Amino acid sequence: xMFQKAIKAKxxxxxxxxxxxxxxxxxxxxxxATGIGGKIALIDSERNSASKYADRFDFDTASLxxxxxxEYISYMTGAAKTGYNVLIIDSMSHAWQELLEEIDxxxxxxxxxxxxxxxxxxxxxQKRFVDAILNFPGHVIVTMRSKTEWTTxxxxxxxxxxxxxxxTPEQGKxxxxxxxxxxxxxxxxxxxxIKDRTGKYQDQIIEKPGEQFGKDLxxxxxxGTEPIQQPAQPEPQKPTPPxxxxxxxxxxxxxxxxxxxxxxxLREEDFLTIETVSxxxxxxxxxxxxxxxxxxxxxxxxxxxxxxxxxxxxxxxxDDSQSFEALFGGKP
Numbered sequence: 001x002m003f004q005k006a007i008k009a010k011x012x013x014x015x016x017x018x019x020x021x022x023x024x025x026x027x028x029x030x031x032x033a034t035g036i037g038g039k040i041a042l043i044d045s046e047r048n049s050a051s052k053y054a055d056r057f058d059f060d061t062a063s064l065x066x067x068x069x070x071e072y073i074s075y076m077t078g079a080a081k082t083g084y085n086v087l088i089i090d091s092m093s094h095a096w097q098e099l100l101e102e103i104d105x106x107x108x109x110x111x112x113x114x115x116x117x118x119x120x121x122x123x124x125x126q127k128r129f130v131d132a133i134l135n136f137p138g139h140v141i142v143t144m145r146s147k148t149e150w151t152t153x154x155x156x157x158x159x160x161x162x163x164x165x166x167x168t169p170e171q172g173k174x175x176x177x178x179x180x181x182x183x184x185x186x187x188x189x190x191x192x193x194i195k196d197r198t199g200k201y202q203d204q205i206i207e208k209p210g211e212q213f214g215k216d217l218x219x220x221x222x223x224g225t226e227p228i229q230q231p232a233q234p235e236p237q238k239p240t241p242p243x244x245x246x247x248x249x250x251x252x253x254x255x256x257x258x259x260x261x262x263x264x265x266l267r268e269e270d271f272l273t274i275e276t277v278s279x280x281x282x283x284x285x286x287x288x289x290x291x292x293x294x295x296x297x298x299x300x301x302x303x304x305x306x307x308x309x310x311x312x313x314x315x316x317x318x319d320d321s322q323s324f325e326a327l328f329g330g331k332p
Contacts, residue, residue, distance in 0.1 A: 019185035035214020038085025045094040074292035144169035254295035265302040
């Protein structure tokens with residue numbers, strides 16, 4: 001083990017923007033990303049609301065369906081493989097909300113109401129999510145909702161008026177430690193830099209940060225030596241994927257975690273119909289590399305059936321013959 005002189009290496013941005021509804025988190029993120037430059041991908045969990053800015057910014061978007069951590073990671077993997085320079089995750093809070101709901105469900109169906117035990121499955125998922133953000137090969141900007149409350153302040157005439165203020169981000173405890181920069185936006189679109197590893201903006205108040213702010217950040221990030229690259233392991237040659245259509249991220253194959261999850265669920269045979277198990281296994285034999293979308297449908301169906309039958313099935317298996325389409329929806 002040896003120490004060596006510390007040097008500043010070029011790096012990729014990890015920036016989080018949080019604030020109450022109406023603060024302009026999506027718009028501000030797109031402005032900063034435009035200033036950084038390069039191809040922009042946006043993962044949208046806000047019902048495709050980012051597309052309203054398509055006439056002002058050049059970016060590709062993918063709208064999430066279930067908003068689970070697996071779905072977020074699947075699209076992040078797709079964005080990395082496609083070569084986007086900037087990835088915006090809007091919003092990171094939905095992943096946390098879905099995880100909390102999953103923990104409640106696990107606690108009631110698997111851990112006899114013990115939420116603490118259910119987190120033995122939730123914590124690794126949250127860690128995978130954060131790791132996927134940190135390991136993304138480009139720049140990452142995430143937005144987070146903040147818990148809000150109403151208070152009053154006096155205007156210049158001395159009259160009190162109600163204002164809405166943001167509190168902490170709606171995400172896991174300590175999430176702020178994972179980012180180089182943390183910005184809080186007010187409903188007046190004023191940014192306060194809460195955390196700044198560049199050392200240039202700490203505690204500053206910035207009115208409507210935009211493209212120039214993004215350019216300044218990229219200048220700082222590019223000021224340094226080239227990072228030392230670890231030798232990559234050769235990967236088996238894969239077929240060239242079809243071209244990506246504008247504003248649509250390519251369909252991604254299921255991740256190893258998704259396939260492992262399906263395998264774990266199939267072992268809960270006492271709470272699945274014979275037809276469900278048979279149909280799923282037959283499908284996986286024909287499609288050993290299913291799409292992430294198909295994997296999500298399969299996981300959702302298996303989890304729902306297990307949860308439904310766990311308390312009602314005491315011996316043997318329920319039996320209900322259905323086709324793949326009827327079980328999981330959509331085409332294989």
